[in-house]
Amino acid sequence: xxxxxxxxxxxxxxxxxxxxxxxxxxxxxxxxxxxxxxxxxxxxxxxxxxxxxxxxxxxxxxxxxxxxxxxxxxxxxxxxxxxxxxxxxxxxxxxxxxxxxxxxxxxxxxxxxxxxxxxxxxxxxxxxxxxxxxxxxxxxxxxxxxxxxxxxxxxxxxxxxxxxxxxxxxxxxxxxxxxxxxxxxxxxxxxxxxxxxxxxxxxxxxxxxxxxxxxxxxxxxxxxxxxxxxxxxxxxxxxxxxxxxxxxxxxxxxxxxxxxxxxxxxxxxxxxxxxxxxxxxxxxxxxxxxxxxxxxxxxxxxxxxxxxxxxxxxxxxxxxxxxxxxxxxxxxxxxxxx
Numbered sequence: 059x060x061x062x063x064x065x066x067x068x069x070x071x072x073x074x075x076x077x078x079x080x081x082x083x084x085x086x087x088x089x090x091x092x093x094x095x096x097x098x099x100x101x102x103x104x105x106x107x108x109x110x111x112x113x114x115x116x117x118x119x120x121x122x123x124x125x126x127x128x129x130x131x132x133x134x135x136x137x138x139x140x141x142x143x144x145x146x147x148x149x150x151x152x153x154x155x156x157x158x159x160x161x162x163x164x165x166x167x168x169x170x171x172x173x174x175x176x177x178x179x180x181x182x183x184x185x186x187x188x189x190x191x192x193x194x195x196x197x198x199x200x201x202x203x204x205x206x207x208x209x210x211x212x213x214x215x216x217x218x219x220x221x222x223x224x225x226x227x228x229x230x231x232x233x234x235x236x237x238x239x240x241x242x243x244x245x246x247x248x249x250x251x252x253x254x255x256x257x258x259x260x261x262x263x264x265x266x267x268x269x270x271x272x273x274x275x276x277x278x279x280x281x282x283x284x285x286x287x288x289x290x291x292x293x294x295x296x297x298x299x300x301x302x303x304x305x306x307x308x309x310x311x312x313x314x315x316x317x318x319x320x321x322x323x324x325x326x327x328x329x330x331x332x333x334x335x336x337x338x339x340x341x342x343x344x345x346x347x348x349x350x351x352x353x354x355x356x357x358x359x360x361x362x363x364x365x366x367x368x369x370x371x372x373x374x375x376x377x378x379x380x381x382x383x384x385x386x387x388x389x390x391x392x393x394x395x396x
Contacts, residue, residue: 084162099138220386234296317374
């Protein structure tokens with residue numbers, strides 16, 4: 059029987075057990091199961107010996123994961139990779155292993171348990187639960203911070219590859235990556251487009267980490283690294299300004315400050331490129347609508363619709379010209395200075 063054939067109460071019950079699915083995948087990620095079976099399937103007993111787990115309990119966990127397509131159990135009760143489980147391999151260029159562990163650990167679950175606080179007050183549940191903003195928490199908790207950074211890096215790599223494949227940067231001569239972190243996306247773009255020059259702009263401690271990556275990509279001579287705060291100003295003279303996973307962190311007024319700083323610095327008719335999820339209209343299912351609740355509970359920002367991006371662009375001196383989908387949940391929202 060397919061899920062469409064089930065009565066409404068049974069469908070809703072499956073939805074209510076969604077946390078069990080995500081946490082089961084998170085535990086499998088924490089135990090590095092995908093790494094252990096990448097060459098050949100193994101039984102739960104074999105995997106328990108390698109992970110220090112209780113054999114039958116681990117079997118029950120992997121059976122549950124396999125029921126949703128993450129790993130597959132064969133006739134000999136060995137578990138092997140599936141396309142979904144392959145995304146949990148640490149050596150997969152688009153690995154979600156660290157993200158799965160981070161998103162389903164105790165820190166996140168405590169925050170989600172207090173989602174009603176955010177819904178009722180409009181304030182951040184994370185701050186209430188942990189007594190401090192999210193970035194302060196991860197800065198002061200070394201283990202959690204290390205996992206968070208690993209998770210964000212893996213997400214950034216996947217999104218960067220999708221953006222590189224999905225957008226034509228050939229008409230851009232000088233690209234400024236605002237809040238570009240360690241510079242993976244900018245370095246990849248510069249490597250693909252040898253005529254282009256770039257500027258990587260972020261706080262000093264982050265920019266300092268980018269040198270090795272830029273050198274490894276062979277683009278150091280075409281990329282300038284600049285320290286600064288995008289709420290104060292951004293480097294001048296770019297004919298395109300790129301922001302990936304920046305705008306959704308902030309409320310509308312903060313976004314307008316960043317965008318207006320870009321408008322003041324951009325050349326005439328320059329392009330603005332914002333990489334974010336875009337919330338579809340109506341009742342269409344979308345990961346963006348779930349991520350928006352994460353933002354509600356954790357940061358001042360939010361995910362936005364196309365019309366909300368259009369309004370932000372208009373108020374900051376840009377005209378939204380197109381939204382380019384990619385082979386990922388993210389789109390490139392393109393604007394031109396007016």
